[in-house]
Amino acid sequence: QQAKMTVDKDFVVGDVDDRIYGSFIEHLGRAVYGGIYEADHPTADEQGFRQDVLKLVQELQVPIVRYPGGNFVSGYNWEDGVGPVADRPRRLELAWRTIEPNWFGYNEFIDWCKKAGTAPMMAINLGTRGIDDARNLIEYSNHPSGSYWSDLRRSHGYEKPHDVKTWCLGNEMDGPWQIGSKTAVEYGRLANETGKVMKLVDPTIELVACGSSAKGMPTFPEWESTVLDLAYDVADYISIHQYYGNPKKDTPNFLAQSVGMDQFIQTVISTADYVQAKKRSKKKINLSFDEWNVWFHSNEQDRKLEPWTIAPPQLEDVYTHEDALVVGCMLISLLKRADRVKMACLAQLVNVIAPIMTRNGGPAWKQTIFYPFLHASLFGRGKVLVPLVKSDKYDSSEYTDVPYLEAIAVYAEEKEEVTVFAVNRSLDESLPLQVDLRSFGTGRVIEHIVLEHEDVKAVNTEEAPDRVKPHNGGNASVTENGRIEAVLAKASWNVIRVK
Numbered sequence: 001q002q003a004k005m006t007v008d009k010d011f012v013v014g015d016v017d018d019r020i021y022g023s024f025i026e027h028l029g030r031a032v033y034g035g036i037y038e039a040d041h042p043t044a045d046e047q048g049f050r051q052d053v054l055k056l057v058q059e060l061q062v063p064i065v066r067y068p069g070g071n072f073v074s075g076y077n078w079e080d081g082v083g084p085v086a087d088r089p090r091r092l093e094l095a096w097r098t099i100e101p102n103w104f105g106y107n108e109f110i111d112w113c114k115k116a117g118t119a120p121m122m123a124i125n126l127g128t129r130g131i132d133d134a135r136n137l138i139e140y141s142n143h144p145s146g147s148y149w150s151d152l153r154r155s156h157g158y159e160k161p162h163d164v165k166t167w168c169l170g171n172e173m174d175g176p177w178q179i180g181s182k183t184a185v186e187y188g189r190l191a192n193e194t195g196k197v198m199k200l201v202d203p204t205i206e207l208v209a210c211g212s213s214a215k216g217m218p219t220f221p222e223w224e225s226t227v228l229d230l231a232y233d234v235a236d237y238i239s240i241h242q243y244y245g246n247p248k249k250d251t252p253n254f255l256a257q258s259v260g261m262d263q264f265i266q267t268v269i270s271t272a273d274y275v276q277a278k279k280r281s282k283k284k285i286n287l288s289f290d291e292w293n294v295w296f297h298s299n300e301q302d303r304k305l306e307p308w309t310i311a312p313p314q315l316e317d318v319y320t321h322e323d324a325l326v327v328g329c330m331l332i333s334l335l336k337r338a339d340r341v342k343m344a345c346l347a348q349l350v351n352v353i354a355p356i357m358t359r360n361g362g363p364a365w366k367q368t369i370f371y372p373f374l375h376a377s378l379f380g381r382g383k384v385l386v387p388l389v390k391s392d393k394y395d396s397s398e399y400t401d402v403p404y405l406e407a408i409a410v411y412a413e414e415k416e417e418v419t420v421f422a423v424n425r426s427l428d429e430s431l432p433l434q435v436d437l438r439s440f441g442t443g444r445v446i447e448h449i450v451l452e453h454e455d456v457k458a459v460n461t462e463e464a465p466d467r468v469k470p471h472n473g474g475n476a477s478v479t480e481n482g483r484i485e486a487v488l489a490k491a492s493w494n495v496i497r498v499k
């Protein structure tokens with residue numbers, strides 16, 4: 001097996017919008033309570049925010065975080081989470097069947113975002129609620145003063161508006177599990193009218209309409225077509241969500257899943273462009289891939305949870321090395337369509353299907369998937385170069401012609417650095433790779449980071465937090481004729497940085 005890649009300075013897919021390295025915090029499991037917030041944790045600051053978690057989030061350089069859900073938002077009354085904590089109600093939370101104590105809410109999230117160096121992406125409830133609450137919330141959040149809701153915010157200690165720019169019009173409204181789920185026509189109309197009113201309050205905001213919850217949904221892609229047809233004027237983005245798993249222990253097929261993600265992205269782009277053509281519109285709708293990850297390890301365990309407790313350990317997937325490879329391939333899929341995927345959220349950030357795990361009262365550590373996300377966030381900013389890839393291929397149970405090499409290159413012009421992200425999907429053989437850098441001329445390899453492990457099922461735990469971690473001993477070098485040559489270890493994630 002071998003692989004070749006050619007990239008050229010002048011062949012650009014698009015500029016990376018940094019917001020593709022976003023993430024997600026939902027009131028679910030221990031994402032908030034025991035995750036970003038734990039008032040009596042030894043590292044908690046005066047607001048109860050865990051400093052150890054904040055540090056790891058800062059390390060990831062996450063530019064935007066979606067909140068407060070997820071399925072949670074479709075039954076949430078945002079007013080429950082503002083004002084004096086002692087007055088906040090304790091509610092039955094129906095999406096995940098827990099008790100929501102409302103110790104943490106909108107204003108705390110905004111404060112946390114500032115400390116984390118990130119921006120909020122707020123979702124509104126279009127399950128049990130609609131236009132009225134959305135207009136109140138945007139007034140509370142973004143209007144300076146002199147009206148009922150903006151003055152209420154000020155009375156809560158927030159003199160200046162939060163000025164939140166990005167808003168999701170509900171969550172996964174096509175899903176039968178969603179509280180208040182809707183048909184595409186019902187949702188499209190509601191999204192349009194709600195978005196219209198929100199933009200009357202603050203015309204500077206950007207809105208994300210709900211696309212399908214997954215490629216396998218029976219209403220995909222008709223849903224996108226109908227929703228955009230009805231909400232084209234107010235929507236700026238259409239959302240796209242996808243999770244993968246390996247329940248059948250078929251790793252070659254699991255590693256091939258991002259091929260399906262490429263197809264999914266392409267179909268949503270085509271559908272958005274079809275509606276654009278129908279409307280004879282100049283406006284293009286871009287994609288917000290605002291939920292993506294591996295999710296399946298915790299499914300069995302979650303079925304056994306007792307309902308109506310506060311912050312139970314839900315969706316606590318412990319990620320393997322092979323999961324990190326899939327996450328790496330998914331990041332490459334996002335980058336490949338940097339021209340149209342403008343936001344994305346790794347779902348989620350802490351404890352709940354997350355790169356960061358904690359123990360209540362104890363430490364925080366990095367899961368395997370932390371690393372590809374970290375590398376892409378740090379080095380994957382700039383211009384994505386057209387990836388001309390030639391690679392030997394294999395067939396998996398669901399996909400034919402899966403390339404062993406999954407790769408993309410990003411050019412950071414100001415730093416004059418090219419970074420190649422590459423996954424070798426082969427489980428048995430290393431992969432000799434040649435990258436022709438053409439117009440870049442000869443450079444030097446700054447480093448070749450490798451994430452590899454003998455056991456693809458290896459995981460990081462509290463006891464062994466560094467079992468799977470990257471090293472920078474990869475063998476990439478630049479030849480005299482301006483080619484990178486490297487041997488990619490079997491089942492590995494690689495980051496080759498050239499200057």
Ligand code: AHR
Pocket residue numbers: 026069070071072171172213291347348
């Ligand atoms: O991220 C976990 C859940 O997955 C979210 O609440 C929902 O939107 C999706 O189905």
